[in-house]
Amino acid sequence: MYAPLEPHGGRLVYNVxxxxxRAASMSAGLTKVEIEPTYGPDGAPIRNPYREIMTITYGFVSPIEGFMTRNDVDSILRERRYRGWLFPFPLIYDIDEETVKSLGLKEGDSVLLTLKGKPLAVMNIEEIYKLGDRKELADAVFGTPERNGEVVKKRFDEKHPGWLMYRMMRPMALAGKLTLVNPPKFKEPYARFWMPPHVSREYIKSRGWKIVVAHQTRNVPHIGHEMLMKRAMFVAGAERPADAVFVNAIIGAKRPGDYVDEAILEGHEALNKAGYFHANRHVVTMTLWDMRYGNPLESLFHAVIRQNLGVTHHMFGRDHAATGDYYDPYATQYLWTRGLPSYGIEAPPYQVDKGVKVRPVNLGEFAYCPKCGEYTYLGMAYGDYKEPPLCGHPPERVSGSFLRGVIIEGLRPPKVVMRPEVYDVIVKWWKVYGYPYVTDRYLKIKEQELEVEL
Amino acid sequence: MYAPLEPHGGRLVYNVxxxxxRAASMSAGLTKVEIEPTYGPDGAPIRNPYREIMTITYGFVSPIEGFMTRNDVDSILRERRYRGWLFPFPLIYDIDEETVKSLGLKEGDSVLLTLKGKPLAVMNIEEIYKLGDRKELADAVFGTPERNGEVVKKRFDEKHPGWLMYRMMRPMALAGKLTLVNPPKFKEPYARFWMPPHVSREYIKSRGWKIVVAHQTRNVPHIGHEMLMKRAMFVAGAERPADAVFVNAIIGAKRPGDYVDEAILEGHEALNKAGYFHANRHVVTMTLWDMRYGNPLESLFHAVIRQNLGVTHHMFGRDHAATGDYYDPYATQYLWTRGLPSYGIEAPPYQVDKGVKVRPVNLGEFAYCPKCGEYTYLGMAYGDYKEPPLCGHPPERVSGSFLRGVIIEGLRPPKVVMRPEVYDVIVKWWKVYGYPYVTDRYLKIKEQELEVEL
Known part of the structure; x- marks a missing residue:
């Protein structure tokens, strides 16, 4: 009944x-191009293309095999399709005009992309082109209230990290197929969470899982997240509960105030180790990606990578992959029930030709109800759809900033808010980095050290 | 996406x-036949056909319009089909040979069926036939370990109330279409829960519900039942939670130790009144039926009546509509995932021609997990299918007999076992009947008074 879904585009990319x-002979004599982060206006790194290179070559974004041409970018911005297949974001290797000139880069060349001076990947340059006005590019990527009024509520600006990534790109771009010639070694604790698609698909098969629901995370799990995952397992199954939750953390560029990546991964793992999920119904993995915070667009990206990873369903909650109030809080649910016609997506992504096959699990918020004695479901609302809450009592909402305050004060969060085993993970990494959340110091360390060694 | 399902057989019966x-002119001059209960070996009533007459004429078992002919019964026992449409049980109006003779009943006659001497329904006698060996009939209805080994684990006997109903039937049967000519008035508290299919379908429509999951009950709801209902709402939705739970209590013959019908109905209602379910996501209704305890067969009966009532999904838990260990505890899940070939049902009921259209929600047990702080899911197992529990902790199971002991001692059950508002309903009816559960005295009152007045 639930056969594993085929990879997006039909074939799993594995250019490693x-x-x-063989890697040495492929790289020999090639011009070296050092991978450079994208920097924000204050000079802080906000993106590192090495993560996209890893994500592309290991097949997370199959069928994409390299950075995009101008035609590819235009097609994405016109109808969110990459060579026919639904895909939300332009993947661009941006570069300075001076670098292109000084290195004498030409279309048809192959170059060796290096990370902190060490070989990482070979790119066969298919095209070298100018990006034009990156502010226009950024607006086109995310949408505007005028053009995309069904989900965009506010004009994007520099406070939006995804918009800023495109806005701050260098003026030119290299397009072309990538081959990873020096697979990096992941540092601890990342190594045990690194499960690229060909491994992940085998893992799911070996467990006998037929219905697997993906959970997107960039957070240490609160109990509200745990309950979202547990309820989503029930939704995904249709006739019985899903077999498992596939937690997939997005590891990449951080902002001050975020949870640190190490705590996110080990926090989710703690739910499994401490038995809140049965060990055979839950797994924690990661994808390298500098998050665009593109809400409905990001949800489509998530569906693509997780279909490639082998899941059958994807849960989407309120404000999925969002920041600020640029998008409607249920813009993602809008996409997955109606499509986004103003972006060229005429129907839900699983109903369109060459769309994704992963099925959505659309959910609203959960909050603790002291009268019911459990996390209750608060319902959701978008467009003309309005769902009442599950119970008739006033829920006890715990705001993120309240919880943040509790944690920063060194207090153990209330038992109904966070599992003690998860809090212990926060404390563990607090001791390492001197603060429970991302600081400027953490950002500097992270950019210098990355998640990998070459 | 979720259009209301058509009635079973395509047309809703309403022979009222x-x-x-008009009723008087239909009844005028007809021979009166007093409806007689079926009695157990000890002389206690175990079935009253007036309930089946109500259930048939109001369309709960559409397309069935009357008691069955010998051919109908043979077809049910051969392949569980009534004139082509899937249906699990023979509906038989049994009668003594002496009554047939003394009243001079003949095929082609119409008779007036009376309840406690008052007119209830007209039957057009299509056939008068002998039932033959009722022990063989009862075995054929429920199955035997030899013939139906995929789900029947033990030979049926007189301790099984459903088997006993067929075993104790009178030797002859009247078959024919029924018309209710004197719609009874329901007593309190039944009246407000009586919602026959044509009303129920309008009710569901008026609420705007698209996905509605039926809950079968013959119990005052423990929190375990509430959690089963709440989780089933998530399963039924597939892409989002269901809109509502449709509680449908089976009101009919009771056994000592059962909860009293009034407490069952008002107990479920209390969950709604006290807000454990939002008022727009839950409704409590009833069907008149002397339960056969036929586990997978009863689940098919439940699906038929609730499809006619207008739901889209039906939840099935462990030991669905079962008593004793005659059937495998997950015999119902077996039917709804594989069919019951030995009964002539080759595939799940929604996959066969002229099957039911309601979709199943197959679930195992729930029990309180003190470590998770919520009711956790324990999984299920049947045939070669085995599902692990949701969490890795040992759950705290509260046995029914422990809870019964607590209640009989006059103690308020623990908060994690029963809502106080539900317990208050038990106490209310305890005061009326002198005991919290069904006693011989309650059985006598119930048989004399029934749920209706004529």
Whole structure:
């Protein structure tokens, strides 16, 4: 009944050369191009393309095999399709005009992309082109209230990290197929969460899972998140509960105030280790990606990578992959029930030709109801759809900033808000980095050290 | 996406004459046949066919319009089909040979069926036939370990109330279409829960519900039942939670130790009144039926009546409509995932031609997990299918007999076991009947007074 879904585009990309000799001969004599982060207006790194290179070559975004051409970018911005297949974001290798000139880069060349001076990947340059006005590019990527009024409520600006990534890109771009010639080694604790699509698909098969629901996270799990996952398992199954939750953390550029990546991964793992999920119904994995905060667009990205990872369903909650109030809080649910016609997506992504096959689990918020004695479901509302809450009592909402305050004060959060085993993980990494949340110091360390060693 | 399902058989039966003059002219001059209960070996009533007459004429079992002919019964026992449409049980109006003779009943006659001497329904006698060996009939209805080994684990006997109903039937049967000519008035508290299919379908429509999951009950709701209902709402929705739970209590023959019918109805209602379910996501209704305890067969009966009532989904838990260990505890889940080939049902009921259209929600048990702080899901197992529990902790199971002991001792059950508002309903009816559960005295009152007045 639930056969594993085929990869997006039909074939799983795996452009990784593990053979050292072959990698060396592929790289020999190539011009080296050092991978450079995108920087914000204050000079802080807000994106590192090495993560996209890893994500592309390991097949997370199959069928995409490299950075996009101008035509590819235009097609994405016109109808959110990459060579026919639904895909939300332009993947652009941006570069300075001076670098192109000084290195004498030409279309048809192959170059060796290096990370902190060490070989990472070979790119066969298919096209070198100018990006034009990056503010217009950024607006086109995310939408505007005028053009995309069904979900965009406010004009994007520099406070939006995703918009800023495109806004701050260098003026030119290299497009072309990528081959990873020096697969990096993941540092602890990342290594055990790194499960690229070909591994993940085998893992799911070996567990006998037929219905697997993906959970997107960039948070240490509060009990509200746990309950969202547990309820989503029931929704995904249709006739019985899903077999498992596939937690997939987005590891990449951070902002001050975020939870640190190490605590996010180990916090979710703690739910499994401490038995809040049965070990055979839950797994924690990661994807390298500098989050665009594109709400409905990001949800489509999530569906693509997780279909490639082998899941059958994807849960989407309120403000999915959002920041600020640019999008409607249920813009993602809008996409997955109606499509986004103003972006060229005429129907839900699983109903369109060459769309994704992952099925959505659309949910509103959960909050603790002291009268019911459990997390209750608060319902959701978008467009003309309005769902009442599950119970008739006033819920006890715990705001994120309240919880943040509790944690910063060094207090153990209330038992109904966070599992003690998860809090212990926060404390563990607090001791390492001197603060429970991301600080400027953490950002500097993270950019210098990255998640990998070459 | 979720259009209301059509009635079973395509057309909703409504053989009820509300016009008093027309009813009088239909009944005038007809031979009166007093409806007689089926009695157990100890002389206690175990079934009253008036309930089946109500259930048939109001269309709960559409397309069935009357008691069955010998051919109908043979077809049910051969392949669980009534004139082509899936249906699990023979509906038989049994009668003594002496009564047939003394009243001079003949095929082609119409008779007036009376309840406690008062007119209830007209039957057009299509056939008068002998039932033969009722022990063989009872075995054929429920199955035997030899013939139906996929789900029947033990030979049925007189301790099984459903088997006993067929075993104790009178030797002859009248078959024919029924018309209710004197719609009874329901007593309190039944009246407000009586919502026959044509009313129920309008009610669901007026609420705007698209996905509605039926809950079968013959119990005052423990919190375990409430959690089963709440989780089933999530399963039924597939892409979002269901709109509502449609509680449908089976009101009919009771056994000592059962909860009293009044407490069952008002107990479920209390969950709604006290806000454990939002008023627009939950409704409590009833069906008149002397339960057969036929586990998978009863689940098919439930699906038929609730499809006619207008739901889209039906939840099935462990030991659905079961008593004793005659059937496998997950025999119902077996039917709804694989069919019951030995009964002539080759695939799940919604996959066969002229099957039911209601979709199943198959669930195992729930029990309180003190570590998770919520009711956790324990999984299910049948055939070669085995589902692990949701969490990895040992749950705190509260046995029914422990809870019964607590209640009989006059103690308020623990908060994690029963809502106080539900317990208050038990106490209310305890005061009326002198005991919290069904006693011989309650059975006598119930048989004398029934749920209706004529």
């Amino acid at each position: 050369v593990e053979d050292r000799d | 004459v509300e016009d008093r003059d």
